[in-house]
Amino acid sequence: MQNMADYLAKLQNCVLPQRTRLDVVAGGFVFELHQDQNLPPNRSNLRGIACDTTEVWVRNVANGDRPAVRATLDHLIELLSFATESRVGCYFEEYPSGSGLYQARSTIGTIQVWRPPFDDNAAVKRFVEQCYPQYVALRPSRQLHVAIDYIHHSIFQGLAEEVKIALACVTFECLRDNWARADGYPHINGYFREKGSTGANPQRVGIERHLGEMFVQAGIAAPAAQADAKRIIGIRNEVLHTGLFQGVNNHEHFEFLETTVRTYLLRLLGYTGQYFAYVGGSSAPLTL
Numbered sequence: 001m002q003n004m005a006d007y008l009a010k011l012q013n014c015v016l017p018q019r020t021r022l023d024v025v026a027g028g029f030v031f032e033l034h035q036d037q038n039l040p041p042n043r044s045n046l047r048g049i050a051c052d053t054t055e056v057w058v059r060n061v062a063n064g065d066r067p068a069v070r071a072t073l074d075h076l077i078e079l080l081s082f083a084t085e086s087r088v089g090c091y092f093e094e095y096p097s098g099s100g101l102y103q104a105r106s107t108i109g110t111i112q113v114w115r116p117p118f119d120d121n122a123a124v125k126r127f128v129e130q131c132y133p134q135y136v137a138l139r140p141s142r143q144l145h146v147a148i149d150y151i152h153h154s155i156f157q158g159l160a161e162e163v164k165i166a167l168a169c170v171t172f173e174c175l176r177d178n179w180a181r182a183d184g185y186p187h188i189n190g191y192f193r194e195k196g197s198t199g200a201n202p203q204r205v206g207i208e209r210h211l212g213e214m215f216v217q218a219g220i221a222a223p224a225a226q227a228d229a230k231r232i233i234g235i236r237n238e239v240l241h242t243g244l245f246q247g248v249n250n251h252e253h254f255e256f257l258e259t260t261v262r263t264y265l266l267r268l269l270g271y272t273g274q275y276f277a278y279v280g281g282s283s284a285p286l287t288l
Contacts, residue, residue, distance in 0.1 A: 004060040005096030007069050011054040011077070013086040013111045015043045022121045026132045027072030029065075032057040046111045048157045056090075057097070066095050075136055076128065078145045082265065083124045086111040087152050112155050117262055117275040119285075131269035138268070141182040147174050151261060161250040162243055168257035169236040175264070176207055179214045208233040218267040228260055255279045263288075 014033070016022060019041075022033040034055040040046065058069050073090060081088045087109025094102035118124050138144055154167035185192045185205060192210065193202040208229050215225035235253050258278035266275060266288055274285035 004062055005099075007058040007061045007066065007095045008093065008097040009056040009070075009073055009090050010052060010092040011056060011080075012050055012052055012089050012091055012107050013084070013109055014054040014077075014080055014088045015039070015046055015084050015086060015111055015113050016054075016121055016124060017043070017116070017119050018121045020121060022125060024076070024125050024128045026076050026128060027068065027136075029058050029061075029069055029072055031073065031076060032059070043111075043113045043116075047113060048110055050107070050110050052091070061095065075132065075139070078139075078148055079128050079131065079135060080124075081152060082148045083116065083118055083127055084111075085113045085116045085152070085155060087149070109152070112152060112157060114155060114157075115258075115276065115278050115280070117266070119276065123273060123275070126273050127266075127271055127275075130273075131266075131271050134269045142178045143174065144265070147171055147261075147265070150174055151258075155258065161254060162239060165235060165250060165254050165257065166239045168254065168261065169232070169239060171261055172211065172232055172236070172257075173207070175261070176210050176214060179217075180205075180210050183213075183217075185210070207236075215264060218264055220264070220267060231256065232260065251280075 014035075016033065016035055019035045019037055019039065021035070024031050024033065034057065036053055039051075039053060056073065061069055070093065077088045077090060089107030089109055090105075091107045092102060092104050094100075118127060135144060150167060150171040154164050154171060156164070159167075180192050181187065184195050186195070186197050186202075187193070188197065188199075189201060191204045194205055197203065211229035211232060212222075212226045215228060216222055220228070235257065255278050262275070262278060263286070272288050274287050276285050
């Protein structure tokens, strides 16, 4: 019989909606998230900084299960980064806890929480537990962790609105590229081509069509998917070619892009429940 002991990890930038303990089940393990009770009640007061926020405990872990616990925690951290609008990182782990056998590492990233998708711990728990299996299944081919990191950078405090919009558009470029490759579209001589294409220069398939197909596949109704894709490409082209210097409604463009990518990822990962759009002053949640 293997020896059992508690596993301890410490996180930065994991600013949950409430300071109460949160238990989530992922990868067959129960992760206890204990928030630092000295954090300010208003999460926005932490915006733009990096700080220690959370202890994570997994009880009675067999020595042979430690690698699986850490791998699961890494995926959990990525989902928590999406849920908290921050770049969550693990800077310390110890097993067995209290043994002095620990590993410490540097982390990068900051808290950027401003308009998070969830406003209570129960919703965060539901999101993680519902979406973890699908996230792990799709992550390698769809590079979802990269898209989540782009989202984090696109909402950085202090960036010009045009730069935020450009980064949000890059997020869609990332999602589209990996979706198209996984869906069987060949990439030949620098362009995506019709499925089954061969040769040096077969017919191209553009990003607007791909985004529309990608949205429909995730469960967004066809008219809305097509309209969203068209608007995304319009914004993308404007920011690339003009810098949006004349775009007096840049904040509306940005809110649309962030809400669309948030909704898409939640649908893709199979989330059902309430969440908040990225729109200033919106207090009414949306429901999937």
